[in-house]
Each structure stands twice: as C-alpha cells, then as structure tokens.
Amino acid sequence: MQKLSVWDQASTLETQQDTCLHLPRFQEFLRQVYEVLKEMDSNTIIERFPTIGQLLAKTCWNPFILAFDESQKILIWCLCCLINKEPQNSEESKLNSWTRGLLSHILSAFRFDTKEVGLFTQGLGFAPADYCPGLLKNMVLSLVSELRENHLNGFNTQRRMVPEKIRFLSRVCIPLVTLPDIEPLVEALLIYHGHEPQEVLWPEFFDAVNEAFLLKKISLPISAVVCLWLRHLPSLEKATLHLFDKLISSQRNFLRRIECFLKDSLLPEAACHPAIFRIVDEMFRYALLETDGAPEVLAAIQVFTRCFVEALEKKNKQLKFTFKTYFPYASPSLVMMLLQHPKEIPQELWHQPLKHISEMLREMVEDQTHGSYGGPFECWFLFVHFGGWADIAAEQLVMSEAEPPEALLWLLAFSYSPRDRSLQRAQTMTEVKAVLGHLKKLFRSPTLSAKDLQAAAAESQARDPRPPLCQKLIRRLILNFLLWAPGGHVIAREVITLMAPTDELTHEMTGLLDQTLYRWDHLCMEAPKSRKLARELLEELCLAGTAC
Amino acid sequence: MESLLQHLERFSELLAVSRTTHVSPWDPATVRRALQWARYLRHVHSRFGRHVRIRTALERRLQKRWRQEGTSGSFPVPGLTNFQALGRCDLLLSLRLLENRALGDAAYHYLLQQLFPGPGVPDADEETLQGSLVRLARRRSAVHMLRFTGYGENSVLEDSVLKTQAELLLQRLREVPKAEGEGPSRFLSALWDRLPQNNFLKVIAAALLLPPSSPRPQGEELELGTPKTPGQGGQELVRWLLAKSDVMAAFCHNLPVGLLTSVAGRHPELSRAYLGLLTDWGRHLRYDLEKGTWVGAESQHASWEELYGRFQSLCQAPPPLKDEVLTALESCKAQDGDFQVPGLSIWTDLLLALGRGS
Numbered sequence: 001m002q003k004l005s006v007w008d009q010a011s012t013l014e015t016q017q018d019t020c021l022h023l024p025r026f027q028e029f030l031r032q033v034y035e036v037l038k039e040m041d042s043n044t045i046i047e048r049f050p051t052i053g054q055l056l057a058k059t060c061w062n063p064f065i066l067a068f069d070e071s072q073k074i075l076i077w078c079l080c081c082l083i084n085k086e087p088q089n090s091e092e093s094k095l096n097s098w099t100r101g102l103l104s105h106i107l108s109a110f111r112f113d114t115k116e117v118g119l120f121t122q123g124l125g126f127a128p129a130d131y132c133p134g135l136l137k138n139m140v141l142s143l144v145s146e147l148r149e150n151h152l153n154g155f156n157t158q159r160r161m162v163p164e165k166i167r168f169l170s171r172v173c174i175p176l177v178t179l180p181d182i183e184p185l186v187e188a189l190l191i192y193h194g195h196e197p198q199e200v201l202w203p204e205f206f207d208a209v210n211e212a213f214l215l216k217k218i219s220l221p222i223s224a225v226v227c228l229w230l231r232h233l234p235s236l237e238k239a240t241l242h243l244f245d246k247l248i249s250s251q252r253n254f255l256r257r258i259e260c261f262l263k264d265s266l267l268p269e270a271a272c273h274p275a276i277f278r279i280v281d282e283m284f285r286y287a288l289l290e291t292d293g294a295p296e297v298l299a300a301i302q303v304f305t306r307c308f309v310e311a312l313e314k315k316n317k318q319l320k321f322t323f324k325t326y327f328p329y330a331s332p333s334l335v336m337m338l339l340q341h342p343k344e345i346p347q348e349l350w351h352q353p354l355k356h357i358s359e360m361l362r363e364m365v366e367d368q369t370h371g372s373y374g375g376p377f378e379c380w381f382l383f384v385h386f387g388g389w390a391d392i393a394a395e396q397l398v399m400s401e402a403e404p405p406e407a408l409l410w411l412l413a414f415s416y417s418p419r420d421r422s423l424q425r426a427q428t429m430t431e432v433k434a435v436l437g438h439l440k441k442l443f444r445s446p447t448l449s450a451k452d453l454q455a456a457a458a459e460s461q462a463r464d465p466r467p468p469l470c471q472k473l474i475r476r477l478i479l480n481f482l483l484w485a486p487g488g489h490v491i492a493r494e495v496i497t498l499m500a501p502t503d504e505l506t507h508e509m510t511g512l513l514d515q516t517l518y519r520w521d522h523l524c525m526e527a528p529k530s531r532k533l534a535r536e537l538l539e540e541l542c543l544a545g546t547a548c
Numbered sequence: 549m550e551s552l553l554q555h556l557e558r559f560s561e562l563l564a565v566s567r568t569t570h571v572s573p574w575d576p577a578t579v580r581r582a583l584q585w586a587r588y589l590r591h592v593h594s595r596f597g598r599h600v601r602i603r604t605a606l607e608r609r610l611q612k613r614w615r616q617e618g619t620s621g622s623f624p625v626p627g628l629t630n631f632q633a634l635g636r637c638d639l640l641l642s643l644r645l646l647e648n649r650a651l652g653d654a655a656y657h658y659l660l661q662q663l664f665p666g667p668g669v670p671d672a673d674e675e676t677l678q679g680s681l682v683r684l685a686r687r688r689s690a691v692h693m694l695r696f697t698g699y700g701e702n703s704v705l706e707d708s709v710l711k712t713q714a715e716l717l718l719q720r721l722r723e724v725p726k727a728e729g730e731g732p733s734r735f736l737s738a739l740w741d742r743l744p745q746n747n748f749l750k751v752i753a754a755a756l757l758l759p760p761s762s763p764r765p766q767g768e769e770l771e772l773g774t775p776k777t778p779g780q781g782g783q784e785l786v787r788w789l790l791a792k793s794d795v796m797a798a799f800c801h802n803l804p805v806g807l808l809t810s811v812a813g814r815h816p817e818l819s820r821a822y823l824g825l826l827t828d829w830g831r832h833l834r835y836d837l838e839k840g841t842w843v844g845a846e847s848q849h850a851s852w853e854e855l856y857g858r859f860q861s862l863c864q865a866p867p868p869l870k871d872e873v874l875t876a877l878e879s880c881k882a883q884d885g886d887f888q889v890p891g892l893s894i895w896t897d898l899l900l901a902l903g904r905g906s
Contacts, residue, residue: 038666073678100649107643
C-alpha cells in the first residue's frame with residue numbers, strides 16, 4: 001500500500017489528461033484504502049500511514065477525482081475514518097480540525113458566485129445546495145446550444161467555439177460521463193461535427209462514454225451512439241465483444257433472451273449504418289470461424305440479422321443504402337430473395353422461394369469460376385444470416401406428402417455441412433431422401449411406435465457410417481416429424497430419450513425446440529397441437545438435464 | 549394539525565441555530581434527535597404533498613415566519629421558505645452542521661456516522677441522504693470544471709448564474725400570495741431596497757428574457773397546487789417596473805444597450821415606457837453652438853452618445869419594435885417643428901444620424 005501511495009501521489013500531481021487515464025484505477029485504489037482504514041481507529045491510521053493525510057488532501061483538491069463516479073463518496077468515507085471521537089491532546093484535535101476542513105471542502109467547495117450573487121440568493125431564501133443543480137443545468141444548456149450553433153452555422157456564427165475549447169470540454173466531461181445532468185452535453189459533443197479534418201474530441205472521452213453506455217450508467221439516443229461508434233472504432237469493437245460475452249456464455253440463452261440482449265445493445269439499430277454493419281458482421285464471421293460453426297454463434301447471427309432488418313424497415317420505407325452496401329460480396333438477387341418475409345408468402349407457396357434460393361446458391365457454390373461471390377464459405381455465411389429458410393426447408397420436407405424436391409435436399413445438406421464436396425453431399429442427400437421416404441410412410445400411421453421410427457432412421461449396414469453432421473440433420477428431421485405427425489406426441493418422449501442420450505445431444509434438442517418455437521412465433525404460425533408439444537418437450541428437457 | 553405546525557416552528561428554530569455557535573454543547577443524542585425531526589418533516593412532505601389543505605397551512609406558516617425574519621434589520625440566513633423546502637430539510641440541516649466548526653467532536657463523529665454509513669447501504673436509491681450529499685459534491689465539481697469552457701472567458705458561468713438567479717426570482721414571485729393584492733410589488737420593492745442593485749437589475753433583465761415556458765422550480769417537477777400560469781412572474785415584474793420610475797430609470801441607464809433592446813422587443817409595455825424615458829432624456833439636451841453637439845444641461849443627464857447608441861440599437865431590432873421607434877421619432881420631430889436642418893431639433897439630428905432623416 002505504501003508503494004501505491006507513492007505512485008498515486010505522483011499521478012495526482014500530473015496534468016489533467018493523465019489524471020483522466022487513471023481515474024478508474026484510482027477509484028479502486030481508494031476503495032482498497034477505505035477497506036484498510038475502516039478497521040482501524042484514527043491514531044493507528046496515522047501511525048501506520050503517516051503520508052495518508054497528504055494523499056487524501058491532494059485528492060480532495062483535484063476536481064477531476066471529485067467529479068468521477070463514486071470517488072468523492074469513497075474519499076469522504078476515508079476521511080470519516082480519520083475523525084477522532086474524543087481527541088485526547090492537541091495533536092489529535094488539530095487532526096480533527098484539519099479533516100473537518102477537508103470534508104467541508106468536498107461538500108461546499110468551489111465557490112462559483114460573487115458576493116453580490118450570494119446576497120441575492122440568500123435574500124430570496126436559497127442556499128447554494130438549492131440552486132446548484134439548476135445552475136449546472138443552465139450551464140449545460142448554454143454549452144449545448146453553443147455546440148449546436150457551431151455545428152449548424154460553422155463559420156458564420158459570432159460565438160464560435162474554438163476546436164481547443166471543444167477538446168477541453170470533452171476532456172472535462174470524462175469524469176462526469178455518468179452524471180445524469182451532463183447527458184445532454186455528452187450527446188451534443190458526440191453529434192458535433194467540426195470543420196476540422198481530424199477528430200477534435202479526446203479519444204479517452206469516447207472510451208469513457210462507451211464504458212458508461214455498456215454498463216448502462218448513461219442513456220443516450222441511438223443517433224448519439226451511432227456517432228460514437230462511427231468516430232471511434234475501438235468503442236464499436238468493445239461493444240460487440242461485450243455483446244458476445246453475454247450471448248455466448250456458458251448457460252443456454254433462449255432466442256427470446258438473445259433478441260432482448262441484441263435490441264438492448266442498440267447494435268442492430270446502429271447497424272443500419274453500413275460501416276457499422278460491416279464491422280459487426282466481420283466480428284461475427286470471425287467468431288464463427290474461431291468456434292468452428294458453434295450453434296450459439298449461428299443463432300446469434302440469425303437473430304441479429306432479423307433485428308437488423310426490422311430496424312432497417314422501421315427507419316425508412318425507401319432504403320437509404322442499397323443492400324449491396326451491407327452485403328458487398330453477395331449477389332444482389334440472392335440477397336433480395338433471402339430478405340423476403342415468409343409471412344408475406346402463403347405457406348403453400350413456400351417451396352418456390354426455397355427452390356430459387358437453393359438453385360442460386362448451388363450455382364454459386366458449384367461453379368468454381370465465380371470468384372466474385374467469395375466461394376462456398378461466403379455463400380454459406382450469407383445464407384446463415386437468414387437461417388430461417390433452412391428451418392423452413394426442414395419442416396417442409398417432413399410435412400409434405402410429395403417426393404422431396406432435390407433443391408430442398410441440397411439446401412439442407414449445404415446448410416448443415418458446407419464443406420462437403422459434391423460427392424459427399426450427394427451421399428447425404430440420398431441418405432436423407434431414404435429416411436424421408438420411411439418417415440412419409442409412417443406419417444399417417446395410426447399405430448406409430450418408437451421402434452418404427454428407430455428403424456426409419458437406422459443407418460444401412462452396407463454403407464459407411466453417416467458423418468456426424470448428416471446424423472444431426474436426420475435428428476432434426478425426426479424431431480420435426482414428431483412435432484407434426486398426428487401420432488407424434490404419443491411417442492415423442494420415448495424417441496427423444498433414444499435419440500439424445502447424452503447431455504450434448506439434449507442440448508442440441510433443446511436448441512432445436514427453442515428455435516422452432518421462436519420461428520413459429522415470428523411467423524404467426526397456427527399450430528396449437530404442435531406448439532403445445534414443443535413447449536412441453538422443451539420444458540421437460542430443461543428441467544431434466546443441465547442443458548439450460 | 550396544530551402539533552405539526554408546532555413541530556415545524558421548532559424545526560425552523562433548530563435550523564436557524566444549527567449555523568451558530570449554540571451547537572457547541574450538542575452531544576450525539578441531540579444530533580440524533582435533530583436528524584430524526586428532519587426525517588419526520590421530510591416524510592410529511594412526501595405524504596402530504598398532494599393534500600392541499602395541509603400543504604397550504606404549512607406553507608403559509610413558513611412564509612409568515614420567513615417574512616418576519618426578513619423584515620428584521622440585518623440579513624438573516626434563510627431556513628425553510630416554502631413547502632418544497634421540506635423535501636430537502638434534512639439535507640439543509642446536515643450541510644449546516646457539517647460546516648459548523650462549533651460542533652463538538654463527539655457530536656460531529658456521530659453525525660458523520662449517520663450521514664455516511666459506508667458501502668453497506670445500497671446507494672442506488674437516490675433518496676438517501678448520503679446519495680444527495682455526494683451528488684451535490686459531484687455537481688459542484690462539475691460546475692467548477694465546466695466554467696472555463698465556452699465562448700469568452702467566464703461567460704458560460706456568468707450567463708448561467710444570471711439565468712439561475714432569474715429562475716429563482718420568478719419562483720419566489722410565484723409563491724407570493726396574490727390574496728394580498730400588493731404582494732408581489734411589495735416583495736420586489738423590499739428586494740430592491742436590500743439587495744445589490746446592479747446585480748438585481750441584470751437579474752430582472754434575464755428574468756424578462758427567459759423563454760415563455762415555465763422555468764421549473766429547482767430540482768423538482770412542477771407541483772400540483774401551483775395554479776399560477778408560468779408567464780405570470782414576468783408580468784408581475786413588468787408591472788412593478790412600470791410602477792417604480794426610479795427603478796425603471798436605473799434599469800434603462802445601467803444595463804447594456806443590446807440587452808435593453810431585447811427586453812423591449814419582448815415586452816411591448818416596457819418598450820413604450822423605454823421610449824418615453826428616452827424622449828424625456830432627449831428633451832434635456834441642448835445644442836451647444838461652439839462644440840457643435842448636443843449636451844446635457846447637467847452632468848446626470850444622458851449624453852448624446854448614450855441616446856444615439858440606444859436608438860441605433862432599437863432601430864436594428866426586428867419589427868414591430870423598429871417601426872414603433874421610428875414612428876415615435878418622426879412624431880417628435882414633427883412636434884418640434886419638423887426641421888430638416890441639423891442643430892435645431894434633437895429629433896431631426898437623431899434621425900439624420902441614424903440614416904433615416906428625410
């Protein structure tokens with residue numbers, strides 16, 4: 001603690017900008033100091049830490065520290081520890097007196113009124129404590145209107161704020177960022193555009209605002225947050241990582257909750273600005289690659305895209321930026337296809353867009369010369385944004401009585417296993433087709449049993465064992481079957497126990513059920529029996545396993 | 549009800565005492581009682597805020613007491629002045645005790661323990677005394693740090709201080725009971741007599757220029773039971789200014805020209821009075837043949853430059869003020885004899901100097 005004491009004395013002597021850098025750490029240090037001090041009485045403190053007085057005094061006189069977060073509170077606590085209840089000698093009395101002076105200073109320091117003003121306010125019956133909030137509000141308003149004038153009129157205004165002053169203002173705001181009275185000023189600074197080519201605001205200012213925003217200690221309108229992220233890339237990156245932390249935590253997050261987190265973070269709305277979208281998308285891509293296609297990341301991408309599209313449509317009916325700016329590596333017609341709302345197409349006709357999408361993707365993936373569309377991974381990454389289509393395809397395949405269309409089979413195989421070569425994919429498609437064939441026979445069977453299903457899904461002994469991703473796809477189809485087949489609810493639990501004996505597989509099942517329910521809600525699909533079953537199964541699986 | 553009023557009286561006395569050396573014999577128990585009383589009154593404030601009858605009774609008692617204190621010779625330090633203040637009475641008491649050096653060590657120690665209990669208390673609730681005190685400290689350093697920014701050296705602070713004072717003035721004006729018809733005027737006259745006049749004039753100007761939407765009472769929402777319309781405070785000020793010619797004269801003489809023009813633009817009754825005053829000044833000037841300028845007969849009369857400066861500013865104001873001014877000048881010129889030649893009528897000369905002489 002002595003060492004820290006020396007270091008921090010030096011830092012309080014430094015200039016303001018360095019103080020700003022150290023504010024959060026200093027506050028932590030003060031907290032630790034308090035923890036130590038509160039156990040001792042006044043005399044012991046002075047014995048053990050003779051320099052404590054100097055340290056606290058220097059801190060008291062530093063307006064930046066007093067303005068920051070909770071530092072002034074902790075400082076007061078520390079000073080309270082120094083007060084002696086019953087001073088025995090003049091030394092102790094002097095210490096008391098000195099400490100009281102410091103406490104007084106913290107609470108009533110910085111006189112900002114002249115004698116005349118003091119007489120006026122007293123004459124009206126007001127103490128400084130009464131009008132300080134109002135004064136602060138007026139100062140903030142005055143500064144905000146100056147900034148706005150500057151912003152709008154540029155060189156024409158007589159009251160022009162010099163860039164240095166604005167930079168100074170941004171520095172001064174750093175410790176004050178979490179004080180609600182200062183919010184309008186922070187907003188005005190973020191939105192302010194000078195006429196200078198370089199950034200005029202202090203980078204630490206952006207950091208401080210971003211931190212406060214992520215911790216919900218400040219509330220800003222979306223326009224200000226967009227300005228923040230556009231002007232200071234590290235803030236955007238931090239915000240996205242902060243979101244990732246929340247989404248991809250160890251406990252299972254249901255899609256509804258993911259949607260809440262996303263909307264809360266303001267990232268989907270901010271992503272209406274293409275630059276922001278591209279950066280966030282890039283980070284999603286990276287996460288996907290790093291986790292080798294983890295289902296949580298996939299789910300997050302899907303929900304993010306949904307929220308993003310929703311925000312985009314709310315913003316303006318005619319788009320300011322074409323979709324090409326958001327998805328520069330994709331074929332525009334494919335993007336338009338993917339963006340269609342299944343809700344707007346009658347259910348019987350869903351196979352049409354599915355077919356188109358499948359064909360377009362297939363063309364891009366199988367045609368090696370189409371370098372401009374980024375290759376299979378890019379195609380898959382784009383498709384994954386709109387993963388709802390794959391889910392619909394899986395459902396359609398199980399529900400329809402007809403022969404499974406090649407296009408849908410390909411689409412599913414691709415979405416589950418993008419890295420396959422055409423041969424492997426063809427094999428997968430054949431396997432799936434076979435299983436589907438069995439399932440169709442069982443669909444309307446009145447005497448459905450778990451064994452039947454097991455047989456349907458069984459791998460043929462003759463061929464090579466199915467690759468895991470193909471197994472996953474088949475599990476999915478079986479689950480869909482259970483949800484839609486008239487006799488499904490009877491055997492559902494038994495089948496699932498057979499299908500998902502391990503925790504990991506149970507985890508997978510709960511994910512699929514959650515996804516399905518979420519999709520049905522958003523498509524407003526009426527399917528009371530299936531819904532009920534899905535919900536029950538989800539609840540049971542959650543209670544049973546550690547999957548939730 | 550009666551006990552409540554008594555309690556109020558006793559607490560007001562306590563508050564007055566808390567600033568003096570009379571606190572030196574206080575021990576921790578006394579401090580505790582004082583804080584309890586404050587807490588009780590605060591509770592009263594939150595419970596009876598919407599209860600018009602009780603509120604009015606309390607407010608009346610407080611105002612009566614405050615005015616009594618006020619009329620006694622020297623400047624008393626005010627305590628609770630209205631019902632709203634009850635919501636902060638514990639804060640007021642705490643601050644006074646904290647600053648009072650006469651408070652004994654043991655009592656002071658106890659006070660600190662009560663006010664700053666430490667991290668155990670969840671501070672998210674803004675209502676705690678600790679929270680209020682700490683927030684105040686934070687706001688003060690915010691004011692201190694922001695003061696040196698903005699256009700001009702100290703202007704952010706100066707303008708804001710004036711505006712804040714104006715808001716305070718209007719708030720008090722709103723509270724002065726209208727029942728006693730002359731209430732507001734008497735109140736303002738009393739202030740004029742007691743307070744530094746230069747500052748007061750500036751505050752009046754600021755108050756007259758406040759935006760028409762109500763300046764909100766410090767830190768609290770507009771409460772129920774304030775039936776007075778927002779713009780009324782301004783109206784009272786205007787009425788009082790028009791009634792007190794000496795104040796009006798000082799107002800027009802001492803304040804910056806541009807400010808006066810703005811005020812005149814906002815308040816047509818004042819612009820008329822202002823013009824009247826200016827024409828009066830004009831009539832006191834005589835043409836000095838030797839110097840070739842208009843001079844005042846006595847030293848306290850306004851000079852040609854002052855007169856011209858004011859008219860120039862007024863002519864740069866947007867209509868209808870500008871037109872009003874020009875019309876007035878023209879009619880004065882006509883009354884004087886409608887001279888075209890300089891040196892005979894001050895009005896002709898003014899119009900010529902302003903570039904409007906025909």
